[in-house]
Amino acid sequence: MLRNTFGLIYAGEQNINLRELVYLRTVGALPVGGRYRAIDFILSNMVNSGIRNIGVIAQRSYHSLMDHLGSGKEWDLSRKNDGLFILPPFSSAENMGTYRGLVDAIKGVMGYISRSKQQYCILSGSYTIFNRTFDDMVECHMDSGADITMLYNEEEADFFRGERYNDVRLHLNEEGRVVDLEINATTSDSKKVGMDTYVMRKDLLEYLVEDCMSRGKYNFVSDLLMGNLNRIKIMGYEHKGYVGRLHSVASYYKINMDFLNRDVQDHLFYSDNQIYTKIKDEVPAKYAKTSNVKNSLVANGCIIEGEVENSILFRGVYVGKGAKIKNSIIMQNSEIYNNSDLEYVILDKSVNIRQGRRLIGDEVFPVIIRKGAIV
Amino acid sequence: MIKKKKCVAMLLAGGQGSRLGVLTKHRAKPAVTYGGKYRIIDFPLSNCIHSGIDTVGVLTQYEPLELNAYIGTGSPWDLDGITGGAFVLPPYVKGERGEWYTGTANAIYQNIYFIEQYNPDYILVLSGDHIYKMDYSQMIEAHEDNKADATIAVIEVPIEEAPRFGIMNTDESLRIEEFEEKPKKPKSNMASMGVYVFNWKKVKEYLIADSKNEKSSNDFGKNIIPTMLMNGERLFAYPYKGYWKDVGTIDSLWEANMELLQEEPGLNLYDDAWRIFSRNPNKPPHFVDKGAKIKNSLVSEGCYIYGTVENSILSAGVTVEKGAVVRDSIIMQETVIREKSKVVKSIVDEEVIVEEGASIGGKGEIAVVGNKAVIRAGASVAAGESVPAKRIVKNTTGGAS
Numbered sequence: 001m002l003r004n005t006f007g008l009i010y011a012g013e014q015n016i017n018l019r020e021l022v023y024l025r026t027v028g029a030l031p032v033g034g035r036y037r038a039i040d041f042i043l044s045n046m047v048n049s050g051i052r053n054i055g056v057i058a059q060r061s062y063h064s065l066m067d068h069l070g071s072g073k074e075w076d077l078s079r080k081n082d083g084l085f086i087l088p089p090f091s092s093a094e095n096m097g098t099y100r101g102l103v104d105a106i107k108g109v110m111g112y113i114s115r116s117k118q119q120y121c122i123l124s125g126s127y128t129i130f131n132r133t134f135d136d137m138v139e140c141h142m143d144s145g146a147d148i149t150m151l152y153n154e155e156e157a158d159f160f161r162g163e164r165y166n167d168v169r170l171h172l173n174e175e176g177r178v179v180d181l182e183i184n185a186t187t188s189d190s191k192k193v194g195m196d197t198y199v200m201r202k203d204l205l206e207y208l209v210e211d212c213m214s215r216g217k218y219n220f221v222s223d224l225l226m227g228n229l230n231r232i233k234i235m236g237y238e239h240k241g242y243v244g245r246l247h248s249v250a251s252y253y254k255i256n257m258d259f260l261n262r263d264v265q266d267h268l269f270y271s272d273n274q275i276y277t278k279i280k281d282e283v284p285a286k287y288a289k290t291s292n293v294k295n296s297l298v299a300n301g302c303i304i305e306g307e308v309e310n311s312i313l314f315r316g317v318y319v320g321k322g323a324k325i326k327n328s329i330i331m332q333n334s335e336i337y338n339n340s341d342l343e344y345v346i347l348d349k350s351v352n353i354r355q356g357r358r359l360i361g362d363e364v365f366p367v368i369i370r371k372g373a374i375v
Numbered sequence: 376m377i378k379k380k381k382c383v384a385m386l387l388a389g390g391q392g393s394r395l396g397v398l399t400k401h402r403a404k405p406a407v408t409y410g411g412k413y414r415i416i417d418f419p420l421s422n423c424i425h426s427g428i429d430t431v432g433v434l435t436q437y438e439p440l441e442l443n444a445y446i447g448t449g450s451p452w453d454l455d456g457i458t459g460g461a462f463v464l465p466p467y468v469k470g471e472r473g474e475w476y477t478g479t480a481n482a483i484y485q486n487i488y489f490i491e492q493y494n495p496d497y498i499l500v501l502s503g504d505h506i507y508k509m510d511y512s513q514m515i516e517a518h519e520d521n522k523a524d525a526t527i528a529v530i531e532v533p534i535e536e537a538p539r540f541g542i543m544n545t546d547e548s549l550r551i552e553e554f555e556e557k558p559k560k561p562k563s564n565m566a567s568m569g570v571y572v573f574n575w576k577k578v579k580e581y582l583i584a585d586s587k588n589e590k591s592s593n594d595f596g597k598n599i600i601p602t603m604l605m606n607g608e609r610l611f612a613y614p615y616k617g618y619w620k621d622v623g624t625i626d627s628l629w630e631a632n633m634e635l636l637q638e639e640p641g642l643n644l645y646d647d648a649w650r651i652f653s654r655n656p657n658k659p660p661h662f663v664d665k666g667a668k669i670k671n672s673l674v675s676e677g678c679y680i681y682g683t684v685e686n687s688i689l690s691a692g693v694t695v696e697k698g699a700v701v702r703d704s705i706i707m708q709e710t711v712i713r714e715k716s717k718v719v720k721s722i723v724d725e726e727v728i729v730e731e732g733a734s735i736g737g738k739g740e741i742a743v744v745g746n747k748a749v750i751r752a753g754a755s756v757a758a759g760e761s762v763p764a765k766r767i768v769k770n771t772t773g774g775a776s
């Protein structure tokens with residue numbers, strides 16, 4: 001139980017590779033896996049580690065994020081002491097409301113950090129999907145005498161090269177110390193990929209951020225980490241198990257399809273550590289006599305009269321008679337009327353597909369229909 | 376000082392519901408699962424909050440553990456406000472003596488102090504036995520318009536079924552002239568729903584008087600209502616139109632569940648303005664395998680379906696393995712139906728394990744399997760049979776083993 005640690009989640013990521021999916025929301029608010037938002041994973045990981053003080057740094061289009069998180073009750077973070085703090089930007093003399101990088105964003109919430117009573121901080125982004133607790137990582141951080149410990153996993157050749165977002169490769173020496181880092185490198189002989197999760201002392205974070213700011217440097221990885229590789233001891237800590245990174249539309253699609261894999265489901269949802277999310281009070285999914293569903297995840301509130309295959313149906317989706325949905329991701333409250341045909345499609349929330357429409361995309365380039373559209 | 380309330384609801388949740396057999400052996404009837412997700416008590420609790428009633432006393436007595444845990448702070452129903460909330464009220468020792476709730480009226484009588492804290496104009500008395508959606512605020516309005524002392528919600532039932540209910544005979548203005556409990560020859564088909572609005576000051580007097588009458592069975596239907604009528608108090612019927620289902624027997628519970636599978640069920644659970652709230656298990660969407668076949672069914676979150684599911688209702692976390700068949704059945708939370716087993720026309724309680732090739736139910740009466748029972752590989756439970764909770768059924772004679 002990490003009682004002496006607080007969490008700081010940066011949910012202000014701007015990732016244009018995610019196209020229409022992030023026009024109206026931040027990456028952390030992206031719906032994944034039929035029921036969740038990306039940020040649910042890191043938030044639950046922190047809560048499951050016993051962290052009771054978590055700040056979420058919001059930047060642009062954070063309305064849907066705030067809507068989702070609310071008071072933090074669903075993550076057990078609506079507390080008398082500490083709990084969940086949503087930290088939107090506000091214009092000040094130093095900052096006009098747009099952060100120039102993560103370092104700048106952390107500087108913007110320095111008030112929250114200095115008020116936090118815990119001595120250690122876990123800093124993370126909101127676009128990496130994994131399930132673990134941080135107890136062992138923090139313990140290792142203390143034992144190794146590291147200044148910063150960063151989480152990584154080993155991955156084979158990057159499937160989504162060219163459309164990467166914040167792909168950090170680690171080079172470690174025998175001791176496990178980070179000796180070099182690369183960001184979005186076109187080629188790299190390192191299979192160790194950063195998971196955007198760091199442990200460090202709060203006072204060190206405060207110092208390093210002020211230090212960078214005073215030199216006009218705002219980027220966390222290239223300035224704060226790389227610029228200090230020789231001054232401070234940064235250690236790598238390996239995560240074993242599933243990792244999904246929301247780099248691009250293609251990776252968004254792949255991650256959702258990964259959820260159809262029983263091993264991935266067991267690892268993410270049926271370990272001792274649950275992933276919490278906002279509750280909707282939906283009716284169990286209803287299958288009509290005419291329905292035919294294969295290899296799919298179906299959330300509550302769905303009404304299915306047509307055919308669904310290799311797809312993810314979020315809460316409250318309607319599939320009319322004779323409609324065929326294949327290899328697709330259908331977000332909350334979308335309605336697909338009779339005899340329409342969808343393949344490799346991502347429907348955002350509350351999309352209405354009229355009778356007999358046909359939309360066919362491709363695995364590497366799924367058709368995306370924006371929120372609320374009528375086709 | 377607690378803020379005065381216009382109306383406080385008192386929910387009678389102490390009943391055993393003995394006609395539900397093994398399903399209520401270790402839980403109170405209002406905690407019985409319905410519709411693959413809900414508990415019966417979700418309906419009156421959700422109705423309360425949607426009707427603007429934010430203070431609900433839940434009177435428990437029989438096997439209260441599961442129910443108490445389920446209600447908790449009341450937050451799933453938004454019943455955890457600053458000035459109100461859901462309060463579980465078990466019988467307790469007062470002064471030197473303590474006693475069980477001896478009847479519905481006695482349960483309210485024993486909680487006079489709870490109600491008095493809110494100094495309400497009215498109390499709404501509810502039972503935790505029925506599935507329905509009702510706006511109690513309209514009933515309270517009718518009560519006020521009629522300047523009534525008591526208002527009883529009634530529903531029209533087929534006249535041949537009327538002898539099973541408490542029947543109201545009214546004049547044209549719906550003022551109740553006569554109340555007959557389970558009449559052999561009913562004069563009307565207006566049955567009491569067990570939903571009452573009382574002027575608090577008035578009914579309190581009756582409750583106190585009733586408690587002193589040793590011959591009384593301390594029941595609203597048998598004692599309080601007839602006495603009020605006899606004394607010429609203004610009692611009115613409030614006709615309710617809409618879905619209302621008593622789920623007090625295995626047959627009616629099964630039927631009420633199956634009605635949800637109709638194309639347009641009488642009960643609309645999809646109304647955003649009148650959502651039925653419940654305590655949600657934290658589970659991912661359910662998974663349907665490529666070899667699965669699901670027709671005409673309700674399937675909840677966290678289920679794994681590899682086999683065949685037809686005309687059935689599956690609660691959260693149920694697994695139906697390859698080659699297994701579930702037909703015309705209700706399967707409650709976390710039950711596992713292993714490979715090539717068969718469940719037909721049955722109600723299977725929570726956390727039951729149906730092993731490989733086992734069989735439950737068939738044509739005819741409904742088979743019932745209690746909580747955490749294990750049906751061993753190849754064993755069978757015949758139609759109409761009932762397996763007690765935690766029983767391990769090994770051979771083909773089913774519940775008797």
